[in-house]
Amino acid sequence: MTDLDLLHFEQLKKDVQAQYLKEYTPSYDEISKWKGIDIIYFQEDLRKKAKGNISEKSFYTYFKSSPVTKLPRIDMLNLLSIYAGYDSWYEFKKTHLFAGELLKDEDKITDEEASQLQNIVSEVNIADSDEIKPQNSVSDAPKLNDLQKNNTENQYINKNSDNSEIAQKTLIKNPKKNYQKTAWITATAIFVTLLGLLGFKDEIFQKTYVYCFTDADRNLSVQRDIEIKVIKENESPILYRIKPGECFRYPTKDKTLKMQISSTTYENLEINRNLENAPEEETIELKPDDYKMALYYFSIKDINGENSEQLIKQKRKQLESLISNNAVITQVYDSDIYGLETLDKEDYITLVTTPTTSLKNLNVIEMIKAKGKIVSIKFKISSHENNK
Template sequence: MTELEHFQRLKQLVLLKYQEHYPFFQGSWKTFSAQDIQNLIGLIEEINRQTISEKWIYTHLKPEVNQKIPRKDMLNILTEFVGLSGWDEFVFEASSENEAISKTKKKLSKTWLLILLPVIAIAVWYFGFYSSAKPKTNTIELNNEFTNEKIKSDEVKVVQVEDTVERNLEVKDGKVNVKTSGDKETKLVIKSPFYRPRTITLNAANNGSVVPPPKITLTPDDYAMMLKAFMISDIKDWQTRKEQLNKILADDLEVIVMLKNNLGSEYYDKNEFSQKLIVPTATVKRMKIIEVKNDADDRIQFIRIKQE
């Protein structure tokens, strides 16, 4: 504190000392009346055996703001009036008090810091680790690469692989919900009789959490798509259809048809199966392809069908 700041504090203590003798006074130096000045002069003469002039009080005590500090001998009179030995003790006491307050504040700050550090550490751990480790569910849409249309739910299978654990995911309305946790790497294995198989590896993002893409596109298997179309469409040109089937089906084709009600299976070779598709019946239209495999030339070599 500056000397002027010390003087302002001394003025307030003088007012408090005056109020001890004249408790009815509840004002400030601004409202300090002529009678109050006379009363104060009398008190100082009685307590300090010192004299202070009315003019001096008007000059140094009445102003709200002082431009300079009074003489030290006058400051000694006032500090003795409030119970100290003199101005030097007053300044020393005030400085010591301020230093003590400062030390107390620093000590409190350190104490609060020691208290808050574990809290901050826990918060950082929670939001940085636990929140990222907390399972999150993300919805992924499966689309045809060329048409951008959603893939039919019954024409695709999605398996999530995490820590060697496999889990089949439900595909609904061309979308699949993927639950990820923490920074674990997870894979999505996508299979379909009508689309090229695809494996998506989901890595941890910068914040430690795994964020799947909002959309995954699958590349159609042209021959498998043609085969599906042949099975559900009405015949228009059986000769053209026969030529097309001969092109997309491998010579060593094997077809397994799984019969309803667990009645077993039927086997067809290329010629037998082609004959069924050239003039498709209602039974053929109710067949559902569930697996297709191609040979090295990309021709269809194996078909598994479920009879519905």
């Protein structure tokens, strides 16, 4: 990467911005000021015209700061170049050369050609190592055989007569040494056994408790993600995430258990158990939360077909009645720099009533209601980057 490449990328960002402004009117003309629904509309247009996508995290990393200090991956550069009207990143740079700049032929090398070169180099290295090994083995073998012959012939002639005297002395001392050796082995075995019991005492004395979850209204297993916080005295809570339809398995040697259970569509529940008398397997009923259920349904419902306009109006009306005018609505991003963004009620309703593919990845993290209205929503649109 060169400084010229970074300058070319800044040019490409301007071309991408100009291309989008031909058909759309975002909240700001400058791409670095786009946020929320503007980014979603841009992602949708990118998927339609360039058959690929960039995540919100990538957008914030490369478009929110200028100038950038590092280039995106080559597949993202190619994708943005295609969106701006060029065949590839190489072709874009070729048409935006600076004074005195020359593009090297190596810049145009494809991934397939690079892989073929790497395979050829690996095969040459293997062939070289195979040719060297046989020469070393042939030259060393005779020397080893000669040394073994000489040593063997000398040993049996010189030391045979002394062996009988050493054996007689050893027989006298062996009984006493055998008793000592046996005692040491026994003591060591006992020590190792005690040490093992101390090291694995938690695994030996703990039990595993299994908790499964059912819908209180439907008497079926819960088909939503569940979060469980295990609360221990004088310790920070331990968070567990349970996938739809799965049970929670908790190994412990404690005598009590305190859990806080939450889900996007069920009422929060706190469980306290005395494990001395509790069964090792238990089924817990979760009661559906009507407000959470409605918000979740209206947020992810796909609106298409002939009656889409009527359905959108109906969806907006229902969300208007559910959400308080002063509700605090927060969108969570993957980006470390731009982690949170606040939306007002109308922006949120517009976001979830616009039929885009991004809504399929919308996840309501938290919802709080008071006095019959939703007063707080925290949500995230999961990023599934696919630049192919």
